[in-house]
Amino acid sequence: MSARRLVSGSVVAATLALAGTVTAKEQMTATLRGHFPVAAKPGSTVRVAWTIGSRAANAASDDHRFYVQLYNERRQDYIRAFGHLEGRRYVARVRVPRGGIDDVAIFLVGRSYYADGTSRRYDMELPITNDPLAR
Numbered sequence: 272m273s274a275r276r277l278v279s280g281s282v283v284a285a286t287l288a289l290a291g292t293v294t295a296k297e298q299m300t301a302t303l304r305g306h307f308p309v310a311a312k313p314g315s316t317v318r319v320a321w322t323i324g325s326r327a328a329n330a331a332s333d334d335h336r337f338y339v340q341l342y343n344e345r346r347q348d349y350i351r352a353f354g355h356l357e358g359r360r361y362v363a364r365v366r367v368p369r370g371g372i373d374d375v376a377i378f379l380v381g382r383s384y385y386a387d388g389t390s391r392r393y394d395m396e397l398p399i400t401n402d403p404l405a406r
Contacts, residue, residue, distance in 0.1 A: 299325040301377035301397040304360050309403055311367045313343075320362045321354070321377055324400065336380045339363045343370035374404050 304320040338353040354361030383393040
């Protein structure tokens with residue numbers, strides 16, 4: 272087998288593997304579990320629990336990769352807290368922002384890598400299947 276074919280085959284295999292990973296991440300969803308404290312007082316600490324729905328969720332079970340953000344009105348301010356696994360759920364204790372809770376979001380921490388060797392953080396917001404604040 273020629274070196275050119277071997278390299279070409281390796282590039283195709285790597286591209287397909289990466290495409291499968293990206294597709295799996297894009298299909299992830301979050302489902303809130305338990306009571307979501309919509310009317311919690313600003314400054315109080317609330318418990319937010321969620322599960323991740325996707326076959327890729329098992330591969331992304333690192334506690335430091337998922338976090339919740341609570342936003343106040345018009346998304347002027349937000350508070351972020353990373354989840355930790357309790358059984359099959361992620362749980363975060365997060366302080367309510369000034370003005371109360373107007374929106375909630377779950378994120379997966381990610382990174383984009385570029386051909387020049389640089390990278391930047393690129394977190395992906397997961398759709399929430401049962402968002403109590405959906406508009």
